[in-house]
Amino acid sequence: MLYREAGDFKTTYVADNQTFPLKLDRIGFWITMAVAWLVIPFVINDYWASSLLVPFLIYAIAAIGLNILTGYCGQVSLGTGGFMAVGAYACYKLMTSFPDVNIMIHIVLAGGITAVVGAAFGLPSLRIKGFYLAVATLAAQFFLVWLFNKVSWFYNYSASGQISAPERLVAGVAVTGPSTPAWAQYLICLFFVTLCAVIARNLTRGTIGRSWMAIRDMDIAAEIIGVNPLKAKLTAFAVSSFFVGIAGALFFAVYLGAVEVGEAFGIQKSFLVLFMIIIGGLGSIFGSFAGAAFLVLLPVALKWIGVDVMGWPTDLVAHFQLVIVGALIMFFLIKEPHGLAQLWRLAKEKLRLWPFPY
């Protein structure tokens, strides 16, 4: 009734090709953007920023990155944590080596460095696939974490082996370091999320995205119709790692402030991001957001229900969280392999006919 395409006529090709073809979707998108940019920065406080919004935005970037590789190009990666670490350490080295350059540039450069590293570790994908490739990325994960632990040049020879972000300003406001206001943390993450989402969305419906999807659906057939697998796979690795690197840089510089590589970027992080895209929906930008929101919210919600309402001990709730996450992964893979994004699509289908289904 409310949500439908009837009467929404397209008179130009541009109008027909836009990201949100339905007017209602466009309105919804702009309302979301307006709330995110104009309302939330004024009402945000430290708790909301540090436990929900900032991790959500950062994980959303990482999930978009992994979704490009796994969801769009079909190459499963278990090295997300390691690539996030590359982004974080690249950002740290740039921040401390060139203190006068704007942090935004450092973050983008950190993404670029991660893209190069990611493409290098993506080279085996030309010969192997499936879980063979997953093991190859696992090698990246363990090797990179070990590297950042052992080579003290990466953490500027600090005694603790940790890296901690010095204070950097954007337009006169601190965005890293301990005195950062919550809204600045939020806004810088939001800026990069918006940027990444727009880039990813447009890449995936262009030539590159289509060649990724062709490789995912059937690589041999794709090769026969003229998709260059070398180019498609390596660009997928590079673009994916670029986003993951930005997420890692933000995670370190803006969100945590100080990290120890094994703890912050271990194998668990790789699985967390993989779970986000499985639950959210493989091959969907919206799904990356949904999955990130879901897995950031779940522990907070469970802790609230378990510890605050029911009065259970925290470790018990943590165990429950493992059980629930594991069960959800299996449930989604069995019942809805396309995740929350598919549920949302189905809901929209239903809404088109509501309230008069056939």
Place this chain on the structure above:
Amino acid sequence: MSADFLYGIEVVINGLMAGVLYALVALGFVLIYKASGIFNYAQGVMALFSALTLAGIMSGQVPFSHLINAIFGTDIHYFGWNVPVLAAIILTLIVMVIFAWGVQRYVFRHLVGQEPIILFMATIGLAYFLEGIGDLMWGSDIKTLAVGLPQGGSRFVEDTTAGLGGDDFFGFFIDKLDMVATVIAIILVAGLIAFSQYTKQGRAMRAVADDHQAALSVGISLNFIWVLVWSLAGLVALVAGIMWGAKSGVQFSLSLIALKALPVLMLGGFTSIPGAIVGGLIIGVGEKLFEYLIGAPYLGGATENWFAYVLALLFLVFRPQGLFGERIIERV
């Protein structure tokens, strides 16, 4: 012989022993992979879970006691008895069979015919689930597993080999537990091979591994075979869990050995039982030797974490099917 050379040999022997334990985990993978094409990431967590269950049953812990206490406000932890080792092992095996049935009935039956990578991700979910259940049932504190296996270095080996080197060589240090583990692993592998060659169920299992549909058409129940295979994997996991648990305590890191088994399989091939064993030995020796010769002196140590993966990676590029695996043939 110089002491350095002898220490090198000691490293190799210890690597072989560690490799046996990797091979034990890898064996569980191969069993399931051959029969159902599922790459079971949860194998390591199954080892953890079975070791937890064994330790819990032996000390007479009440399952889910934390949960029960939290819900009903009670304060129960132990039944107040100790179960003898053998009975506890049998009870744990029963638990693992029930688990195998549940996994088959509620998860993988619904995923038959899916792509391997989907199945793989499902087993990652299963690993999380099982880890959470294990912690809920028995608590997450580190448990010791005293099943009466010998501990510590073997004085006998140390004394008899001390004369080989000069004055600064004190004999090979070899853990007794590792020696027992090696013997048990050999018995287990012999048993598995005998089972699959000479029993009716074993033959059915091999038939399923060869060709699902042909096996189905001659009247073999796929569901039964899959439950059987998961139970066998549970048995292997239990043995591995006992060994690793007795070595370093029953704790979460136990489940990470599953990750070590991945490169073992890359080397040995996914479908070969001898491959799993040889691969385990190569990885065990390789990472210890690399650490001893190159890692510790030149790279700052702790190379054991990644050496196996990088070795597997190199292998993948040149021989993707592993040493003993079936050739991978792709058809459009």
